[in-house]
Amino acid sequence: MPRSVGFKYLFEKRPELKIAIFAGKGGLGKTTSSAALSYKLSTMGKRVLCFSTDPQASLSDIFEKDLFGKGEIEISKNLYVLEIDADKRIKEYVDSIRQKIKDMYKIEEIPREVEDYIESAVAEPAMYESAVYDAMLDVVSQNKYDFYVFDMPPFGHGIRMVAMADILSKWVDKITEARRQAYEYEKVASRLKREKYTEREDQLLKELESIRDRIVSFSRLITDPKGTAFTMVLIPEKMAIVDTEKALKMFEELGLRMSGVVVNQVYPPAILEDPRAPEYLKKRVEAQKPFLREIYEKFEDLILAIIPMLRREPRGLEMIEAVAKELWESTITLDDLEAISKR
Amino acid sequence: MKEKMYIEYLFMLMTIGDMMGIPLLPPYYTLRLLPYMVPNIKGWKLRMLRERDFTDIVTG
Structure with a gap:
């Protein structure tokens, strides 16, 4: 029996999956994988939302339709895509904060x-990321779909949010307690003053609690061992391998489990035996070998799917269908990878 | 009264702590707390700067 891989096997093992997250650096095939999985699940009768935030709007490229900032759009039966315009979202949000201060x-x-503070906060890269996570929470909490696929921006800050969830919960508990005590000691203060003061504090505390709830929900969303598959996409190149190792280490340090990795852009080893294959192609297959070996040795148990190098860029539903087939049940098996490693 | 100060201090630290290099909340969320901090911002900044100057002298 060849050791086959593919998302089919993941879904057989974990039928309760409701969310798939694709992370990793740009240009490795995250968006393609997200689109392909969404498409596949939608053809199986699930109502799927594919979510992306890429400012270069790559879901729009893949589906050959302008989707950026346009809300949830139905591409084909059961397949919806949402490509949010995070910058616009941030702007609207910040304007609402300004208005609140004025009121x-x-x-x-x-x-x-205050304005200085607002502007420096907006300029931070973490601002963009946390705005995206907030939008993710929104769509999931609306619960309109059977399945969600997230094409994530590079994920440094997301991991920190998970670590933060716990610390923040403890802080909010402490503050609530300290506040309650302070309130009891304050009975001597003038009643009017106290009322005004505590009313604002009440609101502030409520705000803080709601922030905590959102961060905790986000943390649950991406770490839920039952419902969420967190995957990384990599290609047979040194940098991608190093990044994946780093991410795995971060996950481990937080006590989390990554569901696995998708290996993209793999030249089928059969090319080497094909007398008609051009020389330059054979050279590329050879060049990938040491990296495929490294991937096999380091991530063997984690490999969820192997996607072969495509002849054309993955655009349009037809191409997505081809990628989806490979993602679901890969033609290249673990045995093939092992054979490459030994050669 | 001390507790009140403590709370205030804590809140300020959470909101604009990242200005001093100790971020605790994602900036997207600290902005939600900002409206409540408006009256304190000026004085707080001065206080933090003073404290930092003090530690700079000690450690440097």
Whole structure:
């Protein structure tokens, strides 16, 4: 029996899956994998939402349709895509914060120090990332679909949110307790003053609790061992292998489990035996060998699917269908990888 | 009264701590707390800067 791989086997093992996350650096095939899995599941009768945030709008490229910032759009039966415009979302959000400040203090202009703070917060790269995660939470909590596929931006900060969830929960508990005590000691203070003060504090505490809830939900969403498959896409190249190892280590340190990796852009080893195959192609197959060996040795148990190098760029439903087939049940098996490693 | 100070301090630390290099919350969420911090921002910044100057002298 050849040791076959493919998402088919993952779904057989984990029938309760509801979310698949594809992470990794740009240009390795995250968006293609996301689109392909979404397409496959939709043809099996699941209502699927494929979510992406790429500012270069690659879901739009793949589906050959302008989807960027346009909301949830039905591509084919049961297949919906959402390519959010995170910058626009941030802008609207920040404007609402500004308005809130103006309303709260009945002022026309935002004070200088406050405006400075807002602007420096918006300029941070983490701002973009956390805005994306917030949008992810929104779509999942609306619960309109059977399955969600997330094409994630590079994931540094996301891991930190998971670590943060726990710390923040403890802080909020502590603050709530300290606040309750403070309130009891404060009975001597003038009643009017106290009421005004505590009302604002109440709101603030509520806000803090709601932030905690969102961070905790996000952390649950991406670490749920039953419902979520967290996967990374890599290609047979040194940098991608190093990045995947780093991510695995981060996961381990947080006590999390990655569901596995997708190996993309693999030249089928059969090319070497094909007398008609051009020389340059054979050279490329040879060049991939040491990296495929490394991938096999390091990630053998984690490999979920192996996608062969495609002749054309994956665009349009037809190409996505071809990728989906490989993702679901890969033509290249673990045995093939092992054979390459030994050669 | 001390507790009140403590809470205030804590909140400020969470909100704009990242300005001082100790981020605790994602910036997307700290902005939600910002409106409540507006009256404190000026004084707090000065206090933190003073404290930092003090530690700089000690450690440097």
